[in-house]
Amino acid sequence: MSEIVSMKNICKSYYLCDEEIKVLKHINLKVYKGEFISVLGPSGSGKTTLMNIIGCLDVPTSGKYILCGNDISEMNETELAVIRNKEIGFVFQSFFLLPRLTALQNVELPLVYSGLPQKERRGRAKEMLCRVGLADKMNNLPSQLSGGQQQRVAIARALVTEPSIILADEPTGALDQKTGADIIGYFERLNAEGRTIIMITHDINVARHAHRTVNILDGQLTEARA
Amino acid sequence: MLFESIRMSFVNIRKNKLRSLLTMLGIVIGVASVIALITIVRGAADDIGNRVISLGGKKIYINVIGTPLKQGLTHNDAEEILSVGNITGISPTVSGMASVVYQGKVLENVVVEGKNEVYFKADPDLLASGRAVNILDLKSRNQVAVIGFNIARELFFGRNPIGEEIIINGMTYTVIGTLKETTGFRPDSTNDAVIIPYTTALRVLGVKYIKTLDAYLEDTSLADQTIMEIKGILNRAFNYNEDAYNVYNMGDIIDSFQSIMSMMSMLLAGIAAISLVVGGIGIMNMMLVSVSERTTEIGLRKALGATPFAIRLQFITESIFLSVTGGIIGLIMGVLLAYILAAVIGISVSVSLSTNLLAVGFSAAVGIVFGYMPAGKASRLNPIDALKSL
Ligand SMILES: Nc1ncnc2c1ncn2[C@@H]1O[C@H](COP(=O)(O)OP(=O)(O)OP(=O)(O)O)[C@@H](O)[C@H]1O
Numbered sequence: 001m002s003e004i005v006s007m008k009n010i011c012k013s014y015y016l017c018d019e020e021i022k023v024l025k026h027i028n029l030k031v032y033k034g035e036f037i038s039v040l041g042p043s044g045s046g047k048t049t050l051m052n053i054i055g056c057l058d059v060p061t062s063g064k065y066i067l068c069g070n071d072i073s074e075m076n077e078t079e080l081a082v083i084r085n086k087e088i089g090f091v092f093q094s095f096f097l098l099p100r101l102t103a104l105q106n107v108e109l110p111l112v113y114s115g116l117p118q119k120e121r122r123g124r125a126k127e128m129l130c131r132v133g134l135a136d137k138m139n140n141l142p143s144q145l146s147g148g149q150q151q152r153v154a155i156a157r158a159l160v161t162e163p164s165i166i167l168a169d170e171p172t173g174a175l176d177q178k179t180g181a182d183i184i185g186y187f188e189r190l191n192a193e194g195r196t197i198i199m200i201t202h203d204i205n206v207a208r209h210a211h212r213t214v215n216i217l218d219g220q221l222t223e224a225r226a
Numbered sequence: 227m228l229f230e231s232i233r234m235s236f237v238n239i240r241k242n243k244l245r246s247l248l249t250m251l252g253i254v255i256g257v258a259s260v261i262a263l264i265t266i267v268r269g270a271a272d273d274i275g276n277r278v279i280s281l282g283g284k285k286i287y288i289n290v291i292g293t294p295l296k297q298g299l300t301h302n303d304a305e306e307i308l309s310v311g312n313i314t315g316i317s318p319t320v321s322g323m324a325s326v327v328y329q330g331k332v333l334e335n336v337v338v339e340g341k342n343e344v345y346f347k348a349d350p351d352l353l354a355s356g357r358a359v360n361i362l363d364l365k366s367r368n369q370v371a372v373i374g375f376n377i378a379r380e381l382f383f384g385r386n387p388i389g390e391e392i393i394i395n396g397m398t399y400t401v402i403g404t405l406k407e408t409t410g411f412r413p414d415s416t417n418d419a420v421i422i423p424y425t426t427a428l429r430v431l432g433v434k435y436i437k438t439l440d441a442y443l444e445d446t447s448l449a450d451q452t453i454m455e456i457k458g459i460l461n462r463a464f465n466y467n468e469d470a471y472n473v474y475n476m477g478d479i480i481d482s483f484q485s486i487m488s489m490m491s492m493l494l495a496g497i498a499a500i501s502l503v504v505g506g507i508g509i510m511n512m513m514l515v516s517v518s519e520r521t522t523e524i525g526l527r528k529a530l531g532a533t534p535f536a537i538r539l540q541f542i543t544e545s546i547f548l549s550v551t552g553g554i555i556g557l558i559m560g561v562l563l564a565y566i567l568a569a570v571i572g573i574s575v576s577v578s579l580s581t582n583l584l585a586v587g588f589s590a591a592v593g594i595v596f597g598y599m600p601a602g603k604a605s606r607l608n609p610i611d612a613l614k615s616l
């Protein structure tokens with residue numbers, strides 16, 4: 001199985017008034033193609049920080065991170081942006097849809113930055129929206145959609161570039177239990193289709209749906225058997 | 227991606243209609259006032275310039291101050307100037323003030339000018355009705371007069387003056403023609419003048435000398451040489467006193483007139499720059515507000531793979547979109563304003579493509595310059611902080 005994420009000795013520190021705050025401490029993590037793993041930890045343990053590094057939104061203070069064969073530590077902002085566009089699909093806790101764009105335009109957005117022509121963009125975005133069951137809501141603005149529907153649009157947006165990993169940070173955090181379960185159901189189906197998914201959560205019941213769970217506590221990872 | 231940026235600009239500006247409009251106002255007012263100003267000045271300049279060219283492109287003006295011994299040119303001096311090779315004709319002017327009477331109606335202090343047939347031939351557009359002064363009038367010193375527009379109106383109240391008899395300084399003259407009204411601002415307006423044959427004028431106005439004389443050129447490229455010859459004649463006439471006369475080439479005057487006009491235009495462009503800078507600061511302000519309002523959007527776009535360049539492009543496009551829209555609105559308003567003002571003042575309007583392109587180009591430049599900093603700020607936002615800011 002091919003390695004998608006390979007982290008060796010990753011540390012991340014923040015500095016507040018000369019004081020070093022070690023948020024991530026010597027993290028080693030490998031994620032293989034087709035895995036569905038969850039990162040479980042309490043609030044403040046460093047989950048989001050880890051996800052930002054995996055998602056190339058942030059760079060580690062030290063350590064080596066290789067994503068799909070690309071060494072991230074040596075990349076500049078523009079190269080990171082290209083990697084994010086190509087390899088990563090983000091699903092955020094609070095959806096982050098652009099309020100002035102329709103569902104369809106929101107899903108198209110990552111493809112704009114891939115430089116795809118409009119026609120192809122539109123076709124692929126429509127297809128994705130159909131797959132998340134929103135064929136009839138394409139021209140709705142986010143404000144005209146329910147929370148669960150908005151998160152499905154966000155998932156369609158994450159999938160539309162055919163990324164190597166789906167990165168989800170508390171994807172059910174803003175949803176009620178039933179809608180949350182639906183979303184998790186989507187992730188399971190996507191995983192069954194062969195997608196690699198990393199899901200961050202503080203909820204053990206959500207984490208259970210993944211094949212593998214890693215625990216994070218105070219910036220340190222421990223592998224757990226689900 | 228550029229197309230996408232333009233579309234997003236449109237969406238954002240439409241969403242903030244009032245704010246965008248207020249922001250554009252600075253540019254709109256700046257461009258409108260400058261376009262109106264430049265258009266009006268151009269129009270006036272063209273009016274004057276065309277007039278001057280049509281009258282005097284081929285003309286040399288001789289203006290005599292004279293010496294105590296000899297206060298002006300004599301008829302013989304004039305004949306000598308006419309004999310210069312490149313000169314096709316001369317038109318001397320003697321002028322004086324006189325009272326003009328018609329059937330008991332008296333006009334005091336009227337400018338009476340003595341002219342010859344060449345003056346009328348040089349500008350066939352002078353006459354409104356009747357005939358011009360001709361060679362026979364000059365030879366036999368006929369007492370005939372061609373009267374200006376205002377004189378005709380004041381003396382005859384719309385009746386046909388041709389053939390009527392008027393009294394100038396106690397002598398009877400027959401009106402043979404009327405002059406067209408001269409419009410706009412002109413130094414050579416004939417509206418209030420009465421023109422009589424210059425030979426007659428020499429006798430009756432009590433002037434012995436010609437003070438001004440126009441010489442018409444055959445070939446303007448030889449003007450300098452011709453002027454040298456004329457100066458030679460004048461030197462001899464005034465005993466080598468060079469302060470006794472002035473000789474102007476109308477072509478030179480037109481050249482300097484045109485260079486003054488282009489300097490004026492440049493000055494106006496400078497004022498344009500100032501007002502556009504003020505407008506630009508307004509745009510910069512709005513763009514900065516927009517960047518901080520849309521921090522989350524920027525963070526999200528970056529997370530989805532927007533490069534710093536793409537973000538910069540989007541915000542610069544928005545800024546240009548604002549300033550160019552303002553520029554075009556200003557342009558339209560400016561041209562309208564110019565037409566209204568020109569109609570009121572009574573000059574023609576000259577809307578030049580280059581001025582319009584300059585205005586739009588300049589407002590685009592303002593968009594780039596003043597959008598650069600806010601766009602740079604947006605492009606440097608850290609995506610994590612940007613996403614957190616919600
Ligand atoms: N920019 C920063 N500067 C300083 N400290 C930071 C910064 N960002 C995060 N931290 C600290 O790092 C730690 C981990 O934060 P992180 O956001 O990764 O937690 P989390 O596990 O995602 O928590 P939650 O479940 O509440 O989202 C926290 O103690 C936080 O205070």
Ligand SMILES: [Mg+2]
Pocket residue numbers: 047048049
């Ligand atoms: Mg978090």
